Amino acid sequence: MPKDNEKVPLFSWTTDEPDGSALSPFAPEQMLRCDECSRANPPTRLNCLYCAATLPHNEATAQLQKPTLRPLEKWEQGYNNILLPPVANPTEKVMAALCDLLLLQSEELSRILAAAKPLPLARASTLEEAKLIRRRLSSFGIDSSIMPDAALGTDISNVIKVRTMEFDEAGISTYQSPALPAVRICWSDLVLLVLGRLISRRVELKEQNAARSETFIVDASEFVTDEAVVDFYVRNEPTTYRIAANGFDFSCLGARKGLLTSENISTLIQLLRESAPRAGYDDSFNSLRKTLEAVWPSDQQNVSSGWHRERPGKYTVGSVIEHTNYMQFLRYSRLRHYLTISAGTPEQDIPAATGPRDS
Numbered sequence: 001m002p003k004d005n006e007k008v009p010l011f012s013w014t015t016d017e018p019d020g021s022a023l024s025p026f027a028p029e030q031m032l033r034c035d036e037c038s039r040a041n042p043p044t045r046l047n048c049l050y051c052a053a054t055l056p057h058n059e060a061t062a063q064l065q066k067p068t069l070r071p072l073e074k075w076e077q078g079y080n081n082i083l084l085p086p087v088a089n090p091t092e093k094v095m096a097a098l099c100d101l102l103l104l105q106s107e108e109l110s111r112i113l114a115a116a117k118p119l120p121l122a123r124a125s126t127l128e129e130a131k132l133i134r135r136r137l138s139s140f141g142i143d144s145s146i147m148p149d150a151a152l153g154t155d156i157s158n159v160i161k162v163r164t165m166e167f168d169e170a171g172i173s174t175y176q177s178p179a180l181p182a183v184r185i186c187w188s189d190l191v192l193l194v195l196g197r198l199i200s201r202r203v204e205l206k207e208q209n210a211a212r213s214e215t216f217i218v219d220a221s222e223f224v225t226d227e228a229v230v231d232f233y234v235r236n237e238p239t240t241y242r243i244a245a246n247g248f249d250f251s252c253l254g255a256r257k258g259l260l261t262s263e264n265i266s267t268l269i270q271l272l273r274e275s276a277p278r279a280g281y282d283d284s285f286n287s288l289r290k291t292l293e294a295v296w297p298s299d300q301q302n303v304s305s306g307w308h309r310e311r312p313g314k315y316t317v318g319s320v321i322e323h324t325n326y327m328q329f330l331r332y333s334r335l336r337h338y339l340t341i342s343a344g345t346p347e348q349d350i351p352a353a354t355g356p357r358d359s
Contacts, residue, residue, distance in 0.1 A: 079130035084143040108294035120295040164249035190276040196285035201323040298325040
């Protein structure tokens, strides 16, 4: 049936708020009818609730728009609103409005603002939603930039793991494996080092059936790894070179090599900084991990390990919960790299990273 002939009733109220929150009534004339499916939508939405098409807003309804900021799937490419400090101390009323806009708790937003560093305030699913957030932030006197995930370059294929290296007066030769040739890097081309920690937590559960279809845990194991890593970047290269403490051969340190991995990674960082004094250095990730969780949370994956029959009539079900901050650190590292190479460049002159300016 042609959509022009569809008779979709208009509701007298609707809401964009999560279930359980107060309902926001809208008059029938305020509702927006989608051009694609002809269904009525509340004026707070950017996209149709039913078919995700862009809704036709006017000057009046544009003031009612509100970002949804839904959690994105791992495969989705989003748009990050990056805070550009400094920020004046907001009043309680402004803080409440910002928390409502960004869907953040007051403590989370306070930590982001107190860090006084370019950090993510929101991660939107569309460019239009990110632009809306930037406009709303601007109305509160807060400057921000839009950073697409594609511009960050957080694809795992862009990360090169360095297994060992050789030093000389002119630079370093990095090796990924014995089968691959060395990559030569001059000291003058080393632009940034970012220090962090990769923390992984794996919980293995074994549950058994009981009476009345109930289950109880019969065995549980937890494994935690905490590994120091250093990302370094080379001039005019988009690649992330990564040194992971547990997988690196520190023989290159020679007489300076110690017995402990923690000592060796510190010595290696010191050697790199001494040899490339003009390269930037950032070691703030460890203190900012809790702050980043609000917008760039650690990844969690639940996997079933299958059914196992213990004895007749009794069986167990295994499951694995994996929690890692791998992608969180990679996003932070890539953001620091982008800010380093674009330092002193006006935001509007970097369309690949910030997106087009609002008219």
